[in-house]
Amino acid sequence: MGPGRSLQTSPHRLMNADLLPRQVAVIFDLDGTLVDSEPHCARTWDELARELGTALPTAGPVGATVDARVRMMEHRTGISAEQIHSMYWGRLEACFRKALRPLARTYALACQLRTAGAPVAIASNSRRERVDRTIEIALPELLGVPSIAADEVAHPKPAPDLFLRAATHLGIEPHDCLVVEDSDIGMAAARAAGMMTLRVHH
Numbered sequence: 001m002g003p004g005r006s007l008q009t010s011p012h013r014l015m016n017a018d019l020l021p022r023q024v025a026v027i028f029d030l031d032g033t034l035v036d037s038e039p040h041c042a043r044t045w046d047e048l049a050r051e052l053g054t055a056l057p058t059a060g061p062v063g064a065t066v067d068a069r070v071r072m073m074e075h076r077t078g079i080s081a082e083q084i085h086s087m088y089w090g091r092l093e094a095c096f097r098k099a100l101r102p103l104a105r106t107y108a109l110a111c112q113l114r115t116a117g118a119p120v121a122i123a124s125n126s127r128r129e130r131v132d133r134t135i136e137i138a139l140p141e142l143l144g145v146p147s148i149a150a151d152e153v154a155h156p157k158p159a160p161d162l163f164l165r166a167a168t169h170l171g172i173e174p175h176d177c178l179v180v181e182d183s184d185i186g187m188a189a190a191r192a193a194g195m196m197t198l199r200v201h202h
């Protein structure tokens with residue numbers, strides 16, 4: 001498989017079919033790939049917007065950071081972006097603790113790869129605190145897996161920075177990395193990084 005190639009298989013077949021050559025690293029997106037967070041985020045964002053009396057567009061593009069919407073809300077309400085982030089995350093964390101669940105097939109794949117000793121990482125367009133809480137709440141078997149968060153790179157997805165940082169951390173060349181993603185934005189980032197891609201649909 002060369003750079004930019006897309007695997008035409010599903011996550012649960014990946015291990016059985018033994019499609020991965022040796023020395024391939026697998027980098028997982030988090031939201032919508034390993035956990036079912038997207039509906040919780042959309043609902044929490046809508047509730048916050050209503051509470052603050054702003055008629056903002058509902059969920060942003062799937063896979064995008066929340067930053068553009070936070071800036072828009074800052075502009076409309078006069079509340080600082082950091083405060084909005086904090087209000088949003090406070091509500092979302094409470095929701096995650098009640099309702100966040102792993103997406104079974106990709107979670108199982110990540111766990112199997114890790115157990116088999118394959119290089120595995122997580123690259124997320126969410127911030128560090130949210131990445132850590134998400135793993136702790138819903139993906140306990142992935143605690144300790146290296147992860148890169150959106151606030152740790154200059155440019156989040158669709159830029160390639162997160163995936164390239166993960167590859168560097170794992171010591172694997174980008175063309176030997178396979179990205180597992182659910183969104184257009186994430187797929188664009190993986191392609192920009194010159195990595196193989198596997199798109200998941202839940």
Ligand SMILES: [Mg+2]
Nearest residue numbers: 029031032183
């Ligand atoms: Mg995603």
